[in-house]
Amino acid sequence: MKFERITVNPNVCTGKPCIRGLRLPVSRLLGLLASGETKETILKAYPYLEPEDIDEALQYAAYLAEEETVELAK
DSSP states (O other), rough: OOOEEEEOOOSGGGGOOOOTTTTTTTHHHHHHTTTTTOOOHHHHSSTTOOOHHHHHHHHHHHHHHHHHOOOOOO
C-alpha cells in the first residue's frame, strides 16, 4: 500500500511517521481521534491539515493493524 501523505524523515520528529513532512506525528492525530475529537474540531485546531490527511492516517493505522500481531494479556 502506498501512502502519499505519510512521510518518514529521520530529521523530523525523530523519524516517526508524520503528516506530509509536517511536525505532526500520525500517532498524535490518531490519539486525537481515539480520544473523541471529530475531524471538524481537529481541522479547526490544526488549520494546515486537510481532510485527506485524517483519512490517510486512519488508512495507515488500519494497514499497521493488519501487519502486526500483538499477543494481549489474558
